[in-house]
Amino acid sequence: MKYMCLIYGDEANHPQPNTPEMGQLMEGYMAFTKDIREKNVMVAGDPLEPIATATTVRVRGGRTETTDGPFAETKEQLGGYYILDCKDLDEAIAYAARIPTAAFGSIEVRPIMVFD
Amino acid sequence: MADGGEDAGRAALLAARASYSRLVAYLAAAAGDVAAAEDALSDAFRAALETWPDRGVPDKPEAWLLAAARHRLTDMSRHRAVQAQAAATLRLLTEEAADRAAVAPAFPDERLKLLFICAHPAIDIAARTPLMLQTVLGIDAGRIASAFLVSPAAMGQRLVRAKAKIRDARISFDVPEYHQLPERLDAVLDAIYAAYGTGWDDTAGTDSRRRGLADEAVWLARLAVELLPDAAEAHGLLALMLYCEARRPARRTEAGAYMPLSEQDVQLWRRPMIEEAKRALATAAAQHRLGRFQLEAAIQSQHAMRLTGGDINWASIVALYDALAEMSPTIGALIGRAAALAEERGAAAGLAALEAIDMDRARSYQPYWAVRGALLARLDRTDGADAAYERAIGLTEDRAVRAFLLTKMSTIER
Numbered sequence: 343m344k345y346m347c348l349i350y351g352d353e354a355n356h357p358q359p360n361t362p363e364m365g366q367l368m369e370g371y372m373a374f375t376k377d378i379r380e381k382n383v384m385v386a387g388d389p390l391e392p393i394a395t396a397t398t399v400r401v402r403g404g405r406t407e408t409t410d411g412p413f414a415e416t417k418e419q420l421g422g423y424y425i426l427d428c429k430d431l432d433e434a435i436a437y438a439a440r441i442p443t444a445a446f447g448s449i450e451v452r453p454i455m456v457f458d
Numbered sequence: 459m460a461d462g463g464e465d466a467g468r469a470a471l472l473a474a475r476a477s478y479s480r481l482v483a484y485l486a487a488a489a490g491d492v493a494a495a496e497d498a499l500s501d502a503f504r505a506a507l508e509t510w511p512d513r514g515v516p517d518k519p520e521a522w523l524l525a526a527a528r529h530r531l532t533d534m535s536r537h538r539a540v541q542a543q544a545a546a547t548l549r550l551l552t553e554e555a556a557d558r559a560a561v562a563p564a565f566p567d568e569r570l571k572l573l574f575i576c577a578h579p580a581i582d583i584a585a586r587t588p589l590m591l592q593t594v595l596g597i598d599a600g601r602i603a604s605a606f607l608v609s610p611a612a613m614g615q616r617l618v619r620a621k622a623k624i625r626d627a628r629i630s631f632d633v634p635e636y637h638q639l640p641e642r643l644d645a646v647l648d649a650i651y652a653a654y655g656t657g658w659d660d661t662a663g664t665d666s667r668r669r670g671l672a673d674e675a676v677w678l679a680r681l682a683v684e685l686l687p688d689a690a691e692a693h694g695l696l697a698l699m700l701y702c703e704a705r706r707p708a709r710r711t712e713a714g715a716y717m718p719l720s721e722q723d724v725q726l727w728r729r730p731m732i733e734e735a736k737r738a739l740a741t742a743a744a745q746h747r748l749g750r751f752q753l754e755a756a757i758q759s760q761h762a763m764r765l766t767g768g769d770i771n772w773a774s775i776v777a778l779y780d781a782l783a784e785m786s787p788t789i790g791a792l793i794g795r796a797a798a799l800a801e802e803r804g805a806a807a808g809l810a811a812l813e814a815i816d817m818d819r820a821r822s823y824q825p826y827w828a829v830r831g832a833l834l835a836r837l838d839r840t841d842g843a844d845a846a847y848e849r850a851i852g853l854t855e856d857r858a859v860r861a862f863l864l865t866k867m868s869t870i871e872r
Contacts, residue, residue: 343628429630430628430629430630431580431627431628431629431630432629432630432632432634433630435579435580451627453626453627453628
């Protein structure tokens, strides 16, 4: 079964580029990605550009409305994702716990719906 | 061999009902789906009620029900256009064939898996105990709702949501691995204790539904102990609940008046239950893995000394509460510690401990104010005692406890 791990973190408190913290985080992500690739668990995964680059699209009454950023006033923003192929939720949770951002942000694990 | 009479059918059905939880657990573990297992089993029971009176009771009613339920499950998953289900169907079909070949209809006891599923960290915490009561004990949602003081519709929805999550997110039906066991076992035991607490709060025993829940919690703890004989805390929880249950007949007078522990007639305590509690606590202690339930049971065992004419050793109780406050500083433990300190070192020491408790946690907790009232009264601080008792009374739902507190308040020496 495939699970999407949505990685949420607070951009305001995120490690800044060119700091040792950022270096450590990147190393963590590289090691994790390498491991799940080797284990054939990884289906896909990418980081996302910051929330400031986001555009929200809605179609209302046949008209396309585009607005800047998501509206939700949440502290944590979606910063990236992995799609993992795991045997059950427990395995997916175990992997999600190893995503470096889990240590300070949060990971939402959602099963991907399957159509026959 | 049966005469096909309706009575025989019902008798066999009753016998099969006794193994309800084993049947549900086995089917759910095979299908990875609790809701479907329950539906299939209830269809099987219905089919049994329809056919047994005419055709006679099968030799092995349990095996018959299992086969019928499996058949139904296979049908159901055939209809479900979800690819993932195909695997489960195949598994079921293979097992069905294997079952027919087997002479004895023996099937493994998967109830432990079911308990762990119900207490899975991915399941809504408010749904865990109700889920256990429904799936492991077969108690209907309406009754569970009344025990948890929520509407049957809300409880039904909570249970449906939890079961859908088990199926759709595919929560593992494996017994957790060794390193996960402590956390998961804690959740199982907490849920059992929550069920007991719900039953215990109904001190009056007027609501038979809620009193029943205490019995069921004890049943679940016995099951946990049977399935996990090495789990010290499971034995500890069983001991704790048995000590409390043993005192139930003494908690009210015949007229229904509330009796605090210190004034209970120990002759009304159920001795065999206390003996069993002692044995359970000894089994737990032999494992050398101390936990909160063992500590709480040990505190109860000190109170049980009164049964043999012994004095209560308050110093031991304080020491046990100290350990409990360190390991699991629940508001109840901190208040118990303050009350024990008051017995050992005087009311002032007890009050100091009580006042060290965070007011945010104590504000609407009735026992805090009842103990505070009693301690202030002993210290001749009558104004403060009155205020504390009034607060406690305001927070009490139980009529008999309210009457008891009113009497305490009116008999303060002024």
